[in-house]
Amino acid sequence: MHHARGTFTVKIVPLTPAPAEGLGRFSIDKEIHGDLEATTKGEMFSGGDxxxxxxGYVAIEVVTGTLGGKHGSFALQQMAxxxxxxxxxxxxxVPGSGTGELKGISGTFVITIAEGKHSFDLEYELPG
Known part of the structure; x- marks a missing residue:
């Protein structure tokens, strides 16, 4: 397993219409810096108070950029x-979501929020 660490900023914007009463729908855009240099685009659905x-929320976003010198994209699936x-x-x-030189990627993305700043640790494997 490899590790990529760094920081990111996130912009979350409400989208309309909401899918149902009591649910929220949002766009997610991130700028990621560090061992992974990338941007993301995605959507999130939330519920509760x-x-x-x-x-709780669920989200899917596509990450496009460079990881360990390899360029491509992959999707992240979130549940919180x-x-x-x-x-x-x-x-x-997301299994099967890797493209380009990141085809076949697997792993987990751990998010830490401290003092209002977001950081990550991506533990990943690539074939070969």
Whole structure:
């Protein structure tokens, strides 16, 4: 397994129409810097009451850029919940989504938010 680490900024914008009463729909755009230099485009759906600390979301975004000197793209799938018990988040590379020199990529993308700044650790494997 390889690791790519760095930081990112994220822009989340509400989209209309919402898919149903009580759900939200948002665009996601990231700029990623570090061992992975990339941009992303995606969508997120959310539900629950985030102001009360009880909510969840799912998202898919396509990452396009350079990882370990290899250029291509891949998709990330996210699933997160928050409740009185805390927050849980899982972000994985979507199987079969790699293109270009990143074809066949697999892995997990761990997001850390500290002092308002986002960082990541992408643990990944490439064939060969």
């Amino acid at each position: 985030p102001k009360a600390g009880a909510a 919940t928050m409740s009185a018990a805390g927050m849980e988040m899982k972000v994985v590379v």
